[in-house]
Amino acid sequence: MLMHTPLNTRHREAGAKLVDFSGWEMPIHYGSQIEEHHAVRHDAGMFDVSHMLPVDIRGDAARAFLRKLVANNVDKLQTTGRALYTCMLHEGGGIIDDLIVYFFNESWFRLVVNAGCADKDLAWIESQRDRHAAGLEIQPRRDLAMIAAQGPNAASRLWAAMPGLQELAAPLKPFNAAVVGDMLVARTGYTGEDGFEIMLPAKAAPFFWQALLEAGVRPCGLGARDTLRLEAGMNLYGQDMDESDTPFDCGLGWTVDLSGDRDFIGRDSLLRLPRGQTLVGLKLLDRGVLRAHQPVHTEQGEGQITSGTFSPTLGFSIALARVPAGARPGDTVEVDIRDRRLKALVVKYPFVRNGKALI
Numbered sequence: 001m002l003m004h005t006p007l008n009t010r011h012r013e014a015g016a017k018l019v020d021f022s023g024w025e026m027p028i029h030y031g032s033q034i035e036e037h038h039a040v041r042h043d044a045g046m047f048d049v050s051h052m053l054p055v056d057i058r059g060d061a062a063r064a065f066l067r068k069l070v071a072n073n074v075d076k077l078q079t080t081g082r083a084l085y086t087c088m089l090h091e092g093g094g095i096i097d098d099l100i101v102y103f104f105n106e107s108w109f110r111l112v113v114n115a116g117c118a119d120k121d122l123a124w125i126e127s128q129r130d131r132h133a134a135g136l137e138i139q140p141r142r143d144l145a146m147i148a149a150q151g152p153n154a155a156s157r158l159w160a161a162m163p164g165l166q167e168l169a170a171p172l173k174p175f176n177a178a179v180v181g182d183m184l185v186a187r188t189g190y191t192g193e194d195g196f197e198i199m200l201p202a203k204a205a206p207f208f209w210q211a212l213l214e215a216g217v218r219p220c221g222l223g224a225r226d227t228l229r230l231e232a233g234m235n236l237y238g239q240d241m242d243e244s245d246t247p248f249d250c251g252l253g254w255t256v257d258l259s260g261d262r263d264f265i266g267r268d269s270l271l272r273l274p275r276g277q278t279l280v281g282l283k284l285l286d287r288g289v290l291r292a293h294q295p296v297h298t299e300q301g302e303g304q305i306t307s308g309t310f311s312p313t314l315g316f317s318i319a320l321a322r323v324p325a326g327a328r329p330g331d332t333v334e335v336d337i338r339d340r341r342l343k344a345l346v347v348k349y350p351f352v353r354n355g356k357a358l359i
Contacts, residue, residue: 005050006145006202010209014219022116024051026222033223037312040191040228041355044151045220046212051115054141054199055122062109065133066101068264069125071247073257077103081177083188086255087247088121089266093273094243095250097121098235100188102177110184112146114237128265145205149217150195150228152355158196161215162208169196190225192232192353230307230318233281233349239292240279240306240320246270249322251279251349277303280327281349282319282335283359286342290319290335297334297341300324305335313352314359320349 002025011018016027027048029036039045057066066074072086082103088096097117102110113121122140129136149158159166168178169185177186184199200208213219226236235241241250248256248270256270282305284290290308303323311318319335323346327333331346347359 003051005048006205007048007050007147007209010206011048011219016219016221019222021222022051022114024115026051027219029221029223030219033221033227034312036218036220036224037227039218040151040193040220040224041313041352042152044149044153044157044195044217045224046209046217047148047150047220047222047225048146048209049148049197050145050202050205052146053113053115053118053122054144054146055111055113055125056139056141057109057111057136058107058139059133059136060107061133061136062107065129065136066109067262068132069128070099070101071256071264071266071270072101073259073262074101074103074109076257077101077109079176080104081172081179081186083175083177083186085175087252088124089247089264089270090124090243091266091269093246093266093269095237095241095245095247095252096124096243098237098241098252098255102184102186104179110141116238141199143202144199145202146197146199147205147208147212148189148191148195148197149212150189150191150193152194154193154195154217157212157215157217161211161217190232190234191228192234192350193228193355227309227312230309230320231311231313231350231352233320233351235320236307246273248275249277249279251320276325277322278325278327279306279320279322280329281347281351281359282308282321282333282344283347284317284319284335284342284344285332286344288317288337288340288342290317290337290344294319295336296321296323296344297336298323298327298331300326303327311351313355314357318351319344
């Protein structure tokens with residue numbers, strides 16, 4: 001039986017097309033994925049992301065534990081509300097999940113993990129706690145809902161919906177958050193646009209959703225979220241990466257802090273393993289659509305597309321592809337599409353940020 005977020009009734013009332021996503025019944029669109037995509041790029045849209053799992057880490061050893069658990073260094077988090085993007089690795093250096101860590105105080109951090117990985121992540125975190133920080137409290141927060149308001153007008157519409165938030169949340173810089181009672185307002189997102197991700201008590205989510213709706217924020221489904229994140233050059237766990245991939249395979253080397261002598265899980269393997277692959281962007285030069293798993297032929301050898309789609313913002317097909325190291329922006333490659341080899345250009349990603357084409 002599929003799980004439901006606290007906003008499931010709202011999605012049904014709005015006529016959303018609902019699908020199974022990692023065991024959750026989630027909206028794929030509310031009538032037009034393309035219109036929802038453009039709403040986020042040019043105005044403001046909102047997403048129900050309550051299927052994701054916040055996990056609170058509480059106790060005196062919280063920072064020391066997270067220094068061991070994740071590949072980025074939580075010592076970068078020194079001010080209340082600061083957030084850090086990182087990967088959690090197994091001993092072989094493969095990615096168990098990518099996640100965000102929030103710092104509130106020395107005995108309270110919060111992780112936000114992906115829906116499809118939530119159960120295995122929680123089991124892994126608890127097993128590592130038992131090995132390295134017995135007594136630390138690991139608290140999954142299924143009592144919270146999450147709503148993402150994204151787009152160039154997201155802030156002004158959020159203030160219209162909840163005027164009391166403006167004073168605390170307006171000054172926030174990207175990857176910072178403010179705690180307002182039982183609510184967390186973070187200037188983060190998965191679209192390449194300005195915006196906020198709001199965690200709040202599940203029982204309050206339908207009222208908050210309605211307030212945003214009345215303020216002119218358009219409901220958007222997972223379809224638009226996927227095209228937006230791909231244009232923004234953001235990885236999707238289970239598609240662009242999994243436990244068989246290291247962060248260096250996925251263009252996420254910047255999330256690994258190898259400085260100093262911090263002994264995080266997977267460090268030794270990352271130092272030992274060769275870095276033979278790299279993640280690049282592709283722009284299709286011929287007519288067609290780039291899709292995941294299509295083979296890519298380069299001068300250095302063969303690779304594969306991990307995510308591909310038609311870009312609503314750019315008007316042509318784009319992709320993220322894992323290819324042999326040595327492929328460079330400006331190179332022309334070939335992609336197998338329906339028994340044909342079509343030409344594509346290697347480009348830097350992101351493709352689009354803050355409404356502007358970057359290629």
